[in-house]
Amino acid sequence: MQLTFIGAIQVLLGLSLFLAGSIEAMFAFLLVSTLFGGSAAIVLPMLGGSSIPPVQFALVFMALRLLVPGAGNGMAVGQAARANIWLATFILYGAVLAFIGPRLFAGQIDVTPMRGKVEARYISMRAYIYSTRPLSFSAQNITTTVYLVGTLLTAIAAHVVCSKERGRRVFVRTMAIAGLVHGLIGFLSVAAKGTPVDTVLALFRNGSYAQLDHSYRGFVRMAGLWPEASGFAWFGINWFVFLFECWMRRVDSRYTGPAAFVLAAALLCSTATTAYVGLGIYSALVLGRSLLLPGAMPADRALIIAGAGLAMIVLITGLMIAHPVLVNDATELLRHMTVDKGQSLSGEQRGFWAWQGWHAFVATHGIGIGPGSFRSSSLATAVLGCTGLIGATAMIVHMVSAFKPTRLSTYVPSPDMALSTGAACAWAAVVDAVVASLSSPTCDPGTDFAILTGAALALRPIVPRLTPWRGPVRRLPPLQLSPAMALGSAMPEPAFSTQPAE
Known part of the structure; x- marks a missing residue:
């Protein structure tokens, strides 16, 4: 086990917050760690060079802060575990199946491993695309189980912190700052390509992930601190939806509005299929919601969105007039990343990976072969193939x-x-799940999904909170007494009392 420089910094910050920080500060530390999607805090050579990302390492300190004796979080952790009982069922069943499934169905089906490598026996690209190996237990079953348990702990931590108003504010504002930084670093990774700044950014991409080429026909694809553009876009679309929804609902608009705007601009310029698909799906959801439900879109927010759309149209029109060649190249890039994607060899390979999940589900009669047993390209089929009917339900x-x-x-x-x-949080979690169903290689929904669903369950519990009525109070006119009633009121009270006994 090797501690990287990122892990060393996290140890210093984590221990400091554990000894002298609040639980909200520790949660903010966890949220900031999600930015480093292409980094490794710890490298594990004994597990085939696998690595522990910073967010999982920060979760260790978060768990210690929650569970340390005397912290007074026992009741809150119990409530969070009960609220996330279905996620716990999915993860605990998957964790057990990760060790049993590959041995139970060993050799019965062929799958593409999570960390397969190109070998000399592949005589063609098509042979590589459809390459498989007999199912067997591997180190990826262990690492995926660790990630799944981390996802559950993350959801519990988010529920505990966001159950309090202070935690909610810290959550919203921290993610607004993190989203702003994510977008700005994305632009920086494009503008500083080939400069010393790019070398500094590359230091943070020290994870055991394939560092892909981020260019296409002269266009530099936006990756930020992530190993590839799709990962950058996936993280960005999740938190863009959350921040945009917060801004639309007037939740800390001074923070969420600018962050959502920067993330939207970064996603539009990212040239990632994930970004365009995610934005298209979310735009359709917002439009349908606004048309069907009166009041779903505030009028002033609708005007701002319309103004931003008009400004974008004017900008694109100006570019078409000033630089028609650049627009043609950009259009070709957009077509290559969207329409042509499904017809490419990469799209064919991803379709085959997604099909493996359904094949594993059918071959095991709905039991599943265990998380980490094969590589998928869809969260939905990965959940079916890895955890079967119980996990999917x-x-x-x-x-x-x-x-x-x-x-x-x-x-x-x-x-x-x-x-x-x-x-x-709920809308962002739905968009996250939909996007993951088009691109995720594993059945682990991830820490973003865990944070969003854990917070959503805490902020909108099954039994709604009883809040005092703050609406207008109807004042009754003064009582007008007739002469007879006035005379009666002056009569002495009866000898017995109508007041209830003490």
């Missing part, structure tokens, strides 16, 4: 519990900041 119920489709606050902004923030 638990995941669906957990998502419905977090989204709460029957709550009015899910669709219409509420003056209650907790309800509005929880609804923003």
Whole structure:
């Protein structure tokens, strides 16, 4: 086990916050660690060069801060575990199956391993695309199980912290700052390509992930601190949806508005298929919600969005007039990253990987072959193939519990900041799951999904909070007494009392 310089910095910060920091500060430390998606805090040579990312390493300190004796978080952790019971069912069943499944069905089906390598026996590219190996237990079953347990702990931590108003504010503002930094670093990675600044950014891409080429026909693809553009876009679309929903619902607009704007600009310029698909799906959801439900889109927010769209049209028109060649190249790039993607060899390979999940589900009669047993390209088919019917049912119920489709606050902004923030988390979690169903290589929904669903369950509990009525109070006119009633009121009281006994 080797500690990287990022891990060393995290040890110093984590221990400092553990000894002298609040639980909200420790949670902010965990949230900031999600920015380093291409980094490694610890490298594990004994597990085939696998690595522990910074967010998982920060989770160790978060768990210690929650569970240390005397911290007074026992009751809150218990409530968080009960609220996330369906996610716990999915993960615990998957963790057990990760060790049993590959041995139970060893050699019965062929799969593409999570960390397969190109070998000399591949005589053609097509042979490599459809290359498989007999199912067997591997180190990836262990590492994926560790990631799954980390996902559950992250959801519990988010629930505990966001159950309090201070934690909610820290959550929103920290992610606004993190989203802003993520977008700005993305632009910096493009502008500083080939300069010493790019060398500094490359120091943070020390994870055991394939560092892909980030250029296409002269266009530098935006990757930031991530190993590839799709990972950068996946993280960006998740938190863009959350921050945009918060801004639309007037939750800390001074923080969430600028961050959402920068993230939207970065996603549009990222040239990543994940970004364009995610933005398209979310735009359709917002448009449909606004048309079907009165009040779902505040009028002033709609005007700002329309103005931003008009400004973008004017900008694109100006570019078409001033630099038609650049626009043609950009259009070709956009077509290559979207329309042509499904017809390319890469798209064919991803389709085959996604099909493996359904094949494993059918071949095991709905049991599953265990997380980490094969490489997928869809969260939905990975969940089916890895955890079977039990895991898929638990995941669906957990998502419905977090989204709460029957709550009015899910669709219409509420003056209650907790309800509005929880609804923003719910929409971001749904978009995250949809995007992951088109690109995720594993059945682990990830820390972003865990943070969003854990916070959503905390901010909008099953039993709504009883809040005092702050609406207008109807004042009754003064009582007018007739002469007879006035005379009666002056009579002496009866000898017995009508007041209840003490």
